[in-house]
Amino acid sequence: MSASVLSESTSIRGKIRGEGDLEIRGRVEGEVAIGGELVIAEGALMRASLSGSRVVVRGAVLGDISASEAIVLEESARVVGNLTADRIAIALGAQIRGELRMDVPGDKVEARRPATAAAPRTTPAAVRPAPPPVRREPLPPVRSVVVTRKAPEVVTQVQAPPSAPSHSSSSSSSSGPKAPPSPVVPSIKKGAKAAPKKKTA
Amino acid sequence: MASTVIGAGITVEGEIVTDEDISIQGVVRGKIDAKDAVSIEQGATVEADVSGSEVQVGGHLTGNVRATDRVVIATGARVIGDVKSARFTIQDGAQFKGHVDMDV
Numbered sequence: 001m002s003a004s005v006l007s008e009s010t011s012i013r014g015k016i017r018g019e020g021d022l023e024i025r026g027r028v029e030g031e032v033a034i035g036g037e038l039v040i041a042e043g044a045l046m047r048a049s050l051s052g053s054r055v056v057v058r059g060a061v062l063g064d065i066s067a068s069e070a071i072v073l074e075e076s077a078r079v080v081g082n083l084t085a086d087r088i089a090i091a092l093g094a095q096i097r098g099e100l101r102m103d104v105p106g107d108k109v110e111a112r113r114p115a116t117a118a119a120p121r122t123t124p125a126a127v128r129p130a131p132p133p134v135r136r137e138p139l140p141p142v143r144s145v146v147v148t149r150k151a152p153e154v155v156t157q158v159q160a161p162p163s164a165p166s167h168s169s170s171s172s173s174s175s176g177p178k179a180p181p182s183p184v185v186p187s188i189k190k191g192a193k194a195a196p197k198k199k200t201a
Numbered sequence: 202m203a204s205t206v207i208g209a210g211i212t213v214e215g216e217i218v219t220d221e222d223i224s225i226q227g228v229v230r231g232k233i234d235a236k237d238a239v240s241i242e243q244g245a246t247v248e249a250d251v252s253g254s255e256v257q258v259g260g261h262l263t264g265n266v267r268a269t270d271r272v273v274i275a276t277g278a279r280v281i282g283d284v285k286s287a288r289f290t291i292q293d294g295a296q297f298k299g300h301v302d303m304d305v
Contacts, residue, residue: 003206003208004206004207004208004211004227005204005205005206006205007204007205007219007221008204009204009219009220009221010204010205010217010218010219010220010221010223011217011218011219012213012215012216012217012218013215013216013218014213014214014215014216014231015212015213015214015215016211016212016213016214016215017211017212017213017214018210018211018212018227018228019210019211020208020209020210020211021208022208022211026205026219030215034211035210
């Protein structure tokens with residue numbers, strides 16, 4: 001008995017069932033459920049739910065995948081669908097959008113895993129937002145702090161020499177103040193320093 | 202070896218379309234549409250309309266057959282359906298029931 005293969009140019013619309021291994025290089029629309037190893041080769045296009053003892057994906061799959069042993073998404077795999085298996089491997093470069101479900105013994109463990117996994121992401125995000133609500137009024141300052149750090153310098157410098165805007169005004173208008181300040185700064189300092197020196201002198 | 206193989210133990214329900222040759226050792230229900238050779242091996246069961254350049258039947262086939270080149274029903278094969286092909290061979294020991302159209 002030779003292994004079952006669907007070539008690149010082969011497309012099947014319907015159900016594929018049975019025992020044994022199957023390699024799909026072409027297209028399938030429908031459902032594939034086999035007892036052996038199912039290989040979705042690179043370049044294959046599946047619009048189907050897949051199941052097998054072991055499912056190896058190198059192509060594109062739109063549909064849910066389940067395996068009694070393992071699901072392996074290799075580098076070139078692109079999957080949109082949910083994966084269900086005891087063991088799931090996703091290679092670097094594989095792309096998936098969907099839910100992964102591994103039958104971890106005990107619901108508690110299963111419940112904790114997603115919680116802990118989700119927690120570190122949510123908590124830092126939540127913690128950081130949390131203080132701001134308390135300091136909601138300070139919040140704008142927080143943003144402005146970043147701005148003000150730059151702004152005070154700009155403002156003071158700009159205020160010191162009113163002639164500076166005139167120099168910068170020629171180059172730019174509203175967006176100018178942010179970018180120009182740095183180039184303007186030296187001239188301002190020079191002018192500022194020069195003025196006091198002249199005054200002192 | 203054929204580029205597409207439906208192995209023994211595999212069942213396909215639906216439509217198979219291919220530009221290349223196909224070998225069927227399992228079960229197919231629906232339709233087979235190939236541009237190249239179709240081989241229904243001994244032990245295979247096909248309940249489908251079959252079209253290809255060359256159709257070889259060694260297993261059980263229920264359905265109409267259409268070939269651009271030829272149709273061969275081998276010893277031990279059983280075919281129920283109409284055959285349309287310019288060349289048609291029924292080997293000794295093959296079973297066949299249906300009409301034949303050789304484009305005469």
